[in-house]
Amino acid sequence: DAGITQSPRYKITETGRQVTLMCHQTWSHSYMFWYRQDLGHGLRLIYYSAAADITDKGEVPDGYVVSRSKTENFPLTLESATRSQTSVYFCASSATGGRTGELFFGEGSRLTVL
Amino acid sequence: AQSVTQLDSQVPVFEEAPVELRCNYSSSVSVYLFWYVQYPNQGLQLLLKYLSGSTLVKGINGFEAEFNKSQTSFHLRKPSVHISDTAEYFCAVSDIKAAGNKLTFGGGTRVLVKP
Numbered sequence: 281d282a283g284i285t286q287s288p289r290y291k292i293t294e295t296g297r298q299v300t301l302m303c304h305q306t307w308s309h310s311y312m313f314w315y316r317q318d319l320g321h322g323l324r325l326i327y328y329s330a331a332a333d334i335t336d337k338g339e340v341p342d343g344y345v346v347s348r349s350k351t352e353n354f355p356l357t358l359e360s361a362t363r364s365q366t367s368v369y370f371c372a373s374s375a376t377g378g379r380t381g382e383l384f385f386g387e388g389s390r391l392t393v394l
Numbered sequence: 395a396q397s398v399t400q401l402d403s404q405v406p407v408f409e410e411a412p413v414e415l416r417c418n419y420s421s422s423v424s425v426y427l428f429w430y431v432q433y434p435n436q437g438l439q440l441l442l443k444y445l446s447g448s449t450l451v452k453g454i455n456g457f458e459a460e461f462n463k464s465q466t467s468f469h470l471r472k473p474s475v476h477i478s479d480t481a482e483y484f485c486a487v488s489d490i491k492a493a494g495n496k497l498t499f500g501g502g503t504r505v506l507v508k509p
Binding site: 384386 | 398400403426430435436437438439440443445484488489490496497498499500501502
């Protein structure tokens with residue numbers, strides 16, 4: 281089915297472990313984004329990508345790594361998870377970029393770091 | 395840098411009553427403005443956006459918002475809400491001339507529609 285999908289939807293891990301959240305979109309959108317959602321903070325941009333092999337930091341990039349070898353995939357890796365990274369993570373894509381265009385969001389990945 | 399303040403974290407409202415969600419932004423440059431809605435256990439979806447032109451913007455599901463540049467506000471309204479409008483609503487802003495593609499979101503307003 282067309283759309284944007286995230287996996288896993290739920291993940292529990294321990295401090296210090298590496299975790300990768302996957303994001304896949306079928307629209308061939310150029311732009312992809314990772315946000316985290318925390319109570320009282322709304323959504324904060326972690327990283328974004330304007331095209332394959334082009335990524336840039338957002339507001340809260342520390343502790344995260346991204347890659348984009350293919351247009352349709354934009355994985356987010358927590359190299360050594362910390363409790364402060366417990367959050368709901370949303371991937372989004374856009375044909376024209378977040379500045380003027382519509383972002384299409386996945387259903388989110390809820391990560392708990394113990 | 396810009397910021398977005400949603401003045402109400404929660405808004406309870408009775409079915410068929412009107413609702414207004416307040417959004418103020420702070421920016422030294424011209425901006426584009428957006429409202430997104432997040433239904434329970436779902437991702438966000440665009441409700442409406444202001445890029446230019448008429449300051450009154452109509453969106454999906456009967457929502458509308460008015461851009462007030464002098465007050466740096468973009469309040470969202472609906473004249474009569476339904477149970478299905480129970481959701482969290484996010485105001486967002488972007489810099490018109492920014493090189494990046496970054497939306498700055500407010501903290502969100504939870505709307506609970508009561509029968």
